[in-house]
Amino acid sequence: MERKISSKTIRRCLCIGAILFGGAASITSVMAEEYFNVVDGELQRPTGYREWVYVGTPVTPNDMNNGKAAFPEHHNVYIDPTSWSHWKKTGEFRDGTIIIKELVAVGSKAAVSGAGYFQGDFIGLEATIKSTSINPNEPGNWSYYSFSTPDHKSLTDTAKAFPAAACNACHAAAAADDFVFTQYYPVLRAGKGAGTLATGGHSSMLK
């Protein structure tokens, strides 16, 4: 990850002094945005995202992918509230956007409502952030993270960004809407540039 020092970076970057221990100097770099912090290049696990704005849930179950789904089962996707307001007003993702993808196992495949895929336990957490100061040279200024442990039974407290190419190999297909797969997120599609009205039920049309 390359960092260029701009006035914007300086505004956001709190360099928490030089902490001296036995003569060794340690400088902690904190890049603070409204809904996330990157400390020494690692994204701190966000909190409270289940109370952000939900945008959609693709489900790519193992049993439809030869037992080897890239993103097992359901993934519930959220955007932070301030970026949602900006998206409604402008139709664009603001600098400082964070999008969360929470992985949820298939809990069952049958219920009284019929056969299908029903959400079971949480099994992972991923995030993408858009930041001109943190990712000045990445496509759309996005970087991608996973807090899932290999056994999918707990979460890490921090995460390093994936190598950009690994994520952009797929996300490049969504370049038309700033590398976000809005075609699968109906709440984002309906809210895009829709003005300041709260979306959902504000007219008699399904939008």
Place this chain on the structure above:
Amino acid sequence: MERKISSKTIRRCLCIGAILFGGAASITSVMAEEYFNVVDGELQRPTGYREWVYVGTPVTPNDMNNGKAAFPEHHNVYIDPTSWSHWKKTGEFRDGTIIIKELVAVGSKAAVSGAGYFQGDFIGLEATIKSTSINPNEPGNWSYYSFSTPDHKSLTDTAKAFPAAACNACHAAAAADDFVFTQYYPVLRAGKGAGTLATGGHSSMLK
């Protein structure tokens, strides 16, 4: 729907006068709760629910139900924010809870992330409300509504409650958790009585 006049009912019920036109008297009954209104026995279509708290998405696609799913495709489920706070604190649904089920068509079954079910267009809206004053004699004091039109291309502005037996035939199976299928809503399961902490990422465990 039977109504008993209690002090609670009177507190909530605004009887908007007797409007006289050519000698005919019309009395409008408005049962007002924080996130919904029932006017003359009809629930007014709620607004802003896509900014409430999302709890889960079952998907029961037509192609897994012989082309005749009872609830076609995905349904995104939300709870109003005040009832969510109450649920976190007490593990119970408060008097005045509203839960929304927004129906979303399957938009596609394949993406770069794999094969699965991806959300397309909004095709319907349903709601359930819990109210001791509106539903004093129904199981759990719940009543159920649909704003979907038969062609699933628009929404009605108001809805009458379904006959209680039609919905309770299935919802009775969820009686252990106040007739709500919490087993399919991981956000409700994780948040139940979890205290005042914002749920989602507040510990290193997946809950």
